[in-house]
Amino acid sequence: MKRIRRKQLQRRQTIFMISIVVFMGMVWSIYAVSSTISGNQITTSAESTVSPNKNMATPNKRYKIVIDAGHGGKDPGAEGVSGNHERSYTLALSTKVYELLQQEPMFEPHSTRTDDTFVNLEDRAHIANDLDADAFVSIHGNTFSDPDVSGTETYYYTDESLLFASKVHEQLAEATGFKDRGVKKEGWEVLKLSNNLAILLEIGFLTNPSDETNMLSEMHQNQTAEAIVSGIKKYFLDREG
Ligand SMILES: [Zn+2]
Incomplete structure (x- = not known):
């Protein structure tokens, strides 16, 4: 009985550890995706603010x-x-x-x-x-x-x-x-x-x-x-x- 219970406990611990690893992996991938999105957003908005300035900075003065x-x-x-x-x-x-x-x-x-x-x-x-x-x-x-x-x-x-x-x-x-x-x-x-x-x-x-x-x-x-x-x-x- 004891050996069986220990095996069950070990199995539960293993499942628990695996789920933690899976969970951490999911959290990491969500974080990675969101950071690329926000990174892209930063570059897009930076580009859109830079371009009119670029036009102004061209030889065509006001x-x-x-x-x-x-x-x-x-x-x-x-x-x-x-x-x-x-x-x-x-x-x-x-x-x-x-x-x-x-x-x-x-x-x-x-x-x-x-x-x-x-x-x-x-x-x-x-x-x-x-x-x-x-x-x-x-x-x-x-x-x-x-x-x-x-x-x-x-x-x-x-x-x-x-x-x-x-x-x-x-x-x-x-x-x-x-x-x-x-x-x-x-x-x-x-x-x-x-x-x-x-x-x-x-x-x-x-x-x-x-x-x-x-x-x-x-x-x-x-x-x-x-x-x-x-x-x-x-x-x-x-x-x-
Ligand atoms: Zn006059």
Whole structure:
């Protein structure tokens, strides 16, 4: 009886030991599988966070563009046929340009003013100079004593800015649908004070009834803003080659 019981005990101990070994093996294999899964997850998430940074780190840098809404506050600018002032037109259009640039990963837009406040010309240029901006784009509406005078013109001052002016003007003149008055060199204070690429856009004549009606329409402002952004984009993409 005793021998039989001892044998039974030994068998139970053996079964117990085997089950412990099997159990440990199962625990180990579960651990091993889960660690590979989490390991994979780590690499996947690491890859997904690394890739956008990789794109940013590529030679395609983010260009700092300063959008300058002409006039503002105590300086109303030109008075349009309807009695509207240039300062509100330039702010409306500049805001649209700024927002479109924000959607482009290649640009980092900045504004010289975001509401109806007065900013002097030195400060406008200094904003761009302090940022070491890649380009300064001043937005205006034109004025003339003769209401028949109409059209779009783009100004630059330094020779380095000529090509930039041409690229933006090409898109702008087409989009406004106004008379193309061309790209002109002129020593506007804000252009002279800028250290980097700088242009001044006279979108159309607020003193011309037809130009003004278009310029005050939301649709025309959107078209114009898109054209300015596409001109800026074309210039920098061409320069990257
Ligand atoms: Zn102006």
